[in-house]
Amino acid sequence: MRIKNIQVDIVKIPFRKPFTMAMWTSKEKIHVVARITSEDGIVGIGESVPLVAEFGEPAKGIKEIIEQYFAPVLIGVEIFDIEEIYRRMNAAVKFHWFAKSTIDFAIYDLMGKTANVPLYSLLGGLNNDKILLNWVIGIQEPENAAKEAEYYFNKGYRSFKLKARESDRAINTLREVRAIVKDKAKIRVDANQSWSVSEAIQTINKMEKFEPELIEQPVSYWNLEGMAQVRNATNIPIMADEGVVTINDAIRAVRLGAADIINLKIAKSAGIFYSRKIADIAEGAGLECIIGSMLEGWIGTAASAHLAVSCKSVKKGCDLVGPLLHSDQIVKKENFGFKYEEGYLKLLPTIQSGLGVEIDPLKLIQYQEKVNENN
Numbered sequence: 509m510r511i512k513n514i515q516v517d518i519v520k521i522p523f524r525k526p527f528t529m530a531m532w533t534s535k536e537k538i539h540v541v542a543r544i545t546s547e548d549g550i551v552g553i554g555e556s557v558p559l560v561a562e563f564g565e566p567a568k569g570i571k572e573i574i575e576q577y578f579a580p581v582l583i584g585v586e587i588f589d590i591e592e593i594y595r596r597m598n599a600a601v602k603f604h605w606f607a608k609s610t611i612d613f614a615i616y617d618l619m620g621k622t623a624n625v626p627l628y629s630l631l632g633g634l635n636n637d638k639i640l641l642n643w644v645i646g647i648q649e650p651e652n653a654a655k656e657a658e659y660y661f662n663k664g665y666r667s668f669k670l671k672a673r674e675s676d677r678a679i680n681t682l683r684e685v686r687a688i689v690k691d692k693a694k695i696r697v698d699a700n701q702s703w704s705v706s707e708a709i710q711t712i713n714k715m716e717k718f719e720p721e722l723i724e725q726p727v728s729y730w731n732l733e734g735m736a737q738v739r740n741a742t743n744i745p746i747m748a749d750e751g752v753v754t755i756n757d758a759i760r761a762v763r764l765g766a767a768d769i770i771n772l773k774i775a776k777s778a779g780i781f782y783s784r785k786i787a788d789i790a791e792g793a794g795l796e797c798i799i800g801s802m803l804e805g806w807i808g809t810a811a812s813a814h815l816a817v818s819c820k821s822v823k824k825g826c827d828l829v830g831p832l833l834h835s836d837q838i839v840k841k842e843n844f845g846f847k848y849e850e851g852y853l854k855l856l857p858t859i860q861s862g863l864g865v866e867i868d869p870l871k872l873i874q875y876q877e878k879v880n881e882n883n
């Protein structure tokens with residue numbers, strides 16, 4: 509079955525409340541939505557949510573890359589020839605992982621729908637039907653972070669991720685949240701590259717008494733050597749995020765001893781195709797993985813969830829809470845294959861073929877957006 513048509517839309521959906529990370533605060537999220545139609549009329553859907561400060565690739569750029577560079581070389585290609593699809597995309601455009609991942613999600617959805625099986629069946633089968641979630645707490649005053657943690661602890665969450673930037677505030681936030689959840693929940697800290705090597709070592713050593721589960725991306729993405737220094741000088745497991753994007757980065761991280769865990773984010777690694785390879789490298793090197801998030805809506809979150817339940821190396825809490833942070837979604841709710849319940853994302857027996865989610869065309873129109881240069 510061959511690719512007949514590729515269509516791309518940009519939508520903007522408000523967050524329930526503004527969200528702050530190391531590099532930005534935002535009231536809403538831009539989503540790039542791709543629909544790929546096969547010759548027999550089946551439609552696969554994909555999504556990417558640009559994080560421009562961290563990874564580049566604004567929404568308009570993703571749309572343009574897909575429409576002007578990918579569509580012309582992909583129309584007519586057999587949908588199950590994923591190696592050929594990547595060969596053509598990589599030959600047409602260097603880098604641009606988010607644009608490639610948008611196509612990748614839609615192709616995998618199309619493969620699942622055409623084979624009439626859930627996507628996880630194509631990725632290794634169902635190893636686990638529920639995914640432990642981290643509630644992700646944006647940067648804010650420590651007492652407010654503690655209140656948010658208490659609220660979600662009472663809703664059943666037992667794993668938290670604290671976004672961090674300034675060292676003192678990060679330590680104080682960890683202390684306050686630990687005081688709330690005591691030893692009943694895991695807490696991890698994500699610095700999003702905020703610290704120098706020496707600052708990271710000092711900060712993590714001060715955090716040790718509050719028992720963080722792990723520290724995520726303490727130093728710059730390019731500094732895997734520095735991250736290895738941090739890992740050697742501290743006692744808390746280190747997780748690579750922005751530092752491991754390609755399969756080559758994963759090999760380097762393993763060789764340097766830079767990380768104990770890899771945060772797989774499908775979008776940053778150009779899709780499920782390469783993310784599965786990184787997960788395999790991690791498994792072979794004795795590292796664990798978690799599945800992270802770009803705070804996607806249901807399309808990207810579903811793709812991540814299918815990978816999470818099919819990967820043996822995914823063991824700790826995953827960040828798949830994006831749909832809960834948005835005020836609305838562009839997918840239909842009937843035959844919905846997922847449910848948030850007491851700190852887990854569960855795959856339901858009702859899950860249908862492919863990703864298990866469908867676009868609601870009216871919502872797509874409602875949130876369609878003319879996007880300015882900064883998006």
Ligand SMILES: [Mg+2]
Nearest residue numbers: 698724725749
């Ligand atoms: Mg991260």
